[in-house]
Amino acid sequence: MSPSVARILTAVVLLPILIASIVIPKLALLFVLLAAVALVIALLEFWTLARKQKIRADPVAGLLGAAALLVVFYFAKPREPPDLLLIVAILILLTICSLVAAMLRGAPFERMISSAGVTVLGVMYVVLLGGHLVALRTGFSPQLSKHLLAFFFLVLMGSDAAAYYGGKAFGRHKLAPSISPGKTWEGAVAGMLASLLLAALAHYWFFPELRLKFALPLAAAMNVMGVLGDLTESALKRSTGTKDTANILPGHGGVLDRIDSLLFNAPLIYYFAQEYFR
16 A cells, blocks of 8 residues: 555544544543543654664653643643643653652663653653643633634644645655655645645634634744654654654554644644633
8 A cells, every 4th residue: 555545544534533522522532532642652652762772761750740741731721820830840850750760770870861861851842742732622612622623733734735745746856855855845835835725714614713814824833833843753763763653553654753743833822822812
C-alpha cells in the first residue's frame, strides 16, 4: 500500500471518532481520553528517540508529572491564576524528582544531566504544550469549545494535507533539505493557501463569532507554527537516524509524527481564545 493511500485510510478510520468527540457535547470526555492517550504515547515515543542516543528518561517521574498536568488542564478555567501556579509547582516537582531518580539510578553519572533533562523536556514538549487542547475542550462553553476545536483541526489538518499532496505534485524547491528533504516551498505555499481558505470557510460556515480579520491571521500563524513544529520533530528524528517515531499509524508513522504540528499550536489557540472571547 502506498503511503498516500495509507494516510487516507487512517484518516477515514480515525477522523469520524475525533469529529464526534468534538461536535457532540456528551462525548467531551471521549476527546479528553483520546488526547490523553495520544499525548502519553507521543511522550513514550519521544523517550524512545532519546534511548537511541543512550539517554534514558525516568518514566515513573515523567508519567506522574504528565498525569498531574493533564488533571490540571482538565479542570482549568480561562484566566484563573491558580492553574498556572499548579503547573509551575508540578514542573518544579518533576525537575526535582527527575534529578533525584537519575542520582539514585547511579553510574554512569556522566549521563545524569541528560537523563533528567530528557525526562523534563519530554513532558514539557508533549504534555505541557498538547495539554492545552484538553483545557480548550473543558474550559470553555460547549458551543465555543466545539467551534474552536473544529477551526483548529480543520485548518491544521487541511493545510497539512495540502502541503503533503501539493509538494508531491508540484514540489521542486527544497524547504529545509538538511532537516526534512521531502518538504518543499511549493508544498508550504499550498499549505498556507489551504489554511487561509479553510479559515474563511470556517468563518462563513460555522464560526461567525471569529471575525474574518482575526481568523485569517490566526490561521496564517497556526500554519507557520505547524511547519516549525513539523521541522523540529524531523530534526529530532534526524538526530537519532530515525525515519518515524513508531509505526502505529499507517502512512503517518508514530503518534508524535502526527501531532507534531498540533503541539506548537495548542497553546496558541488556547490563549488566543482566552483573550478574544474573554
